[in-house]
Structures are given as C-alpha cells and as structure tokens.
Amino acid sequence: MKYKDYYEALGVPRTATQDDIKKAYRKLARKYHPDVSKLADAESRFKEINEANEVLKDPEKRAAYDQMGSNWKAGQEFQPPPNWDAGFEFRGGAPGGGAGGSPFGADFDPSDFFESLFGRRARGPGGPSARRTVSTQGEDHHAKALIDLEDAYRGAERSIVLRVPKETPDGRVALEERRLDVHIPRGIRPGQQLRLAKQGSPGGNGGPAGDLYLEIAFNPHALFRVDGADVYVDLPVAPWEAALGATVDAPTPEGTVQLTIPKGSAPGRKLRLKGRGLPATRASGTAGDLYAVLTIALPPADAAQAQAAYEAMANTFADFNPRAALANRP
Numbered sequence: 484m485k486y487k488d489y490y491e492a493l494g495v496p497r498t499a500t501q502d503d504i505k506k507a508y509r510k511l512a513r514k515y516h517p518d519v520s521k522l523a524d525a526e527s528r529f530k531e532i533n534e535a536n537e538v539l540k541d542p543e544k545r546a547a548y549d550q551m552g553s554n555w556k557a558g559q560e561f562q563p564p565p566n567w568d569a570g571f572e573f574r575g576g577a578p579g580g581g582a583g584g585s586p587f588g589a590d591f592d593p594s595d596f597f598e599s600l601f602g603r604r605a606r607g608p609g610g611p612s613a614r615r616t617v618s619t620q621g622e623d624h625h626a627k628a629l630i631d632l633e634d635a636y637r638g639a640e641r642s643i644v645l646r647v648p649k650e651t652p653d654g655r656v657a658l659e660e661r662r663l664d665v666h667i668p669r670g671i672r673p674g675q676q677l678r679l680a681k682q683g684s685p686g687g688n689g690g691p692a693g694d695l696y697l698e699i700a701f702n703p704h705a706l707f708r709v710d711g712a713d714v715y716v717d718l719p720v721a722p723w724e725a726a727l728g729a730t731v732d733a734p735t736p737e738g739t740v741q742l743t744i745p746k747g748s749a750p751g752r753k754l755r756l757k758g759r760g761l762p763a764t765r766a767s768g769t770a771g772d773l774y775a776v777l778t779i780a781l782p783p784a785d786a787a788q789a790q791a792a793y794e795a796m797a798n799t800f801a802d803f804n805p806r807a808a809l810a811n812r813p
Contacts, residue, residue, distance in 0.1 A: 712771025
C-alpha cells in the first residue's frame with residue numbers, strides 16, 4: 484500500500500488553516516472536475532483531491548493523519564503502526580458526516596490508504612446522520628483505549644486521557660485533552676467496546692448527549708501475546724530439559740506455575756495451560772487458554788570446560804545432521 488500525501492495533493496503546506504484548505508480544494512475541484520476538464524488525468528486527480536479534502540477538512544481526521552509525521556513521502560510503501568489511533572476521540576458517522584459533507588456523498592470511493600486509517604471510523608457504528616435530523620440526541624463518539632494485560636485478568640479502575648481535535652479561532656487544528664475514569668471489567672477481550680453513557684456530543688435543544696464507545700486494545704507486553712481470549716508466552720528451556728524432560732517455572736499473568744516439559748520436546752512445541760488465558764465473562768462463558776511456546780536456550784561456550792562439553796556432545800552425536808530435511812527437498 485502506498486502512502487498518500489494529502490497536503491501535496493491539495494498543494495498546501497502542513498501549516499495551512501482550514502480556510503486555506505477549503506480554498507485550495509475549490510480551486511482544484513473546478514480545474515479537474517470530469518464534466519469540465521479536458522485533461523487526460525482529470526478523473527483520477529479529481530478523486531485524489533476529493534479524498535485529500537475528505538481528510539484535511541475534518542479536524543479529527545486531519546489531527547490523526549498529522550500524527551503520522553511529515554517524514555513520509557507520497558508513493559512510499561506504508562502500513563499504519565499498530566494502534567496508531569489509540570487515544571483519539573472521533574465522532575461517529577459515515578464518510579462526509581462532518582461540516583460541509585462529502586463531495587462523493589454515498590458514492591465516496593476511498594483508497595486502500597484511506598480505508599486503512601479511517602475506514603472503520605468513517606463508517607463506524609453509533610453515529611448515523613439521520614439521528615441529527617430526526618431527533619436532538621447528541622452524536623456518539625468512538626475512541627480506542629490501551630490497557631495492560633493484567634487489567635483484563637483482574638479488572639481495574641483506570642483514568643484515561645483522550646485527545647479531541649478542535650478547530651481553533653484562527654482556523655488551525657489543535658488537540659484538547661479530557662480525562663475519564665473508566666471501569667475495566669475482568670476478562671475483557673481486545674476489540675470489545677465499553678459504553679460510557681452521555682460522554683459523546685451534547686444534545687441539541689436540551690436533548691440527551693450521545694455516548695462514547697471505547698474500543699479496548701492491549702499495550703505491548705514484555706512477555707505475553709494475546710490472540711482473542713488465548714495468551715502466548717515464549718518459554719526458553721535448556722537442551723537437556725527439552726531432550727530429557729523436566730519441570731520448570733513458567734510465567735503467567737497471574738503468577739508463576741510449575742510446567743512439565745515432556746521428554747523429546749522440540750522448539751516451537753506448544754504446551755497448553757487450560758483456562759489460564761483471559762478469564763471468562765458473562766458474555767463469553769469460557770476462559771481462554773495460555774500456551775507456552777518452547778524455545779531452546781543454548782549455554783555459551785565461553786570457558787574451557789564449556790567448550791569441552793560441546794566437543795563431547797559433537798563427538799557423541801557425530802551422525803546427527805540438523806540440516807538433513809533441507810537436503811531432501813526437491
């Protein structure tokens with residue numbers, strides 16, 4: 484996937500005001516509109532500038548896009564960093580739900596780059612535009628919150644800070660912060676949402692405020708990886724423990740447990756600890772599992788005695804070829 488420089492597409496600097504962006508878009512839209520322009524690339528350029536405008540005219544999308552930094556160049560290979568949007572608060576609604584609407588309307592056809600950043604936010608649940616016309620209830624908001632894995636095991640009360648993009652009086656985009664106290668229920672899974680009632684946009688004419696939906700993701704952990712309700716940990720063992728079998732200490736998010744290493748275990752073998760993954764919830768009904776993935780840790784040959792031990796092993800297993808499987812491949 485290629486990076487798109489939306490500022491370059493509209494011919495404006497990153498310091499441009501929202502009014503600068505609006506003027507640049509209108510000028511280019513008149514120039515490249517397929518019904519008017521005779522240029523060979525009019526249709527593709529019109530689509531490009533419309534997509535750029537879709538992002539930069541919206542303070543929320545623009546602030547999120549800007550945090551990627553200015554070092555990216557148009558056409559570079561690009562993948563969004565994991566949880567790049569964590570901590571940003573977005574309004575709900577379909578593409579073009581912000582001020583001014585989308586020039587494509589319901590037919591807006593975003594690129595893969597746009598979808599990778601804003602597809603779920605732009606098309607996400609909780610903010611249908613009809614709500615604002617048929618009632619005075621406030622619009623729902625969405626944000627992603629990062630928590631520690633241990634919080635999901637125990638449950639926790641946490642204070643989170645969300646960044647809310649706002650347009651300033653001088654037409655630029657700034658980030659405001661707000662702090663919320665959140666209850667993290669025990670057993671919550673990545674991707675699940677917490678609903679914070681009446682923490683969205685204020686209602687009109689005295690109507691109720693919208694809600695805020697927090698999508699949960701986990702902070703990277705030094706030891707553990709999470710896949711759904713299951714948790715994985717790499718467990719180093721010595722060569723003799725793998726070959727002869729052993730009982731070793733294994734870490735879990737709830738503390739250390741004794742784990743039996745079967746005789747003849749190979750690297751990559753997964754040992755399952757049933758029910759020691761993410762705890763069961765009322766919705767899921769069952770706990771996940773924890774998998775210890777075996778790796779072989781080799782002691783260093785940094786002393787004469789250690790070198791002699793490796794030489795003895797080499798002599799003992801002189802007929803062993805660790806690359807035999809490679810030689811048999813066609």
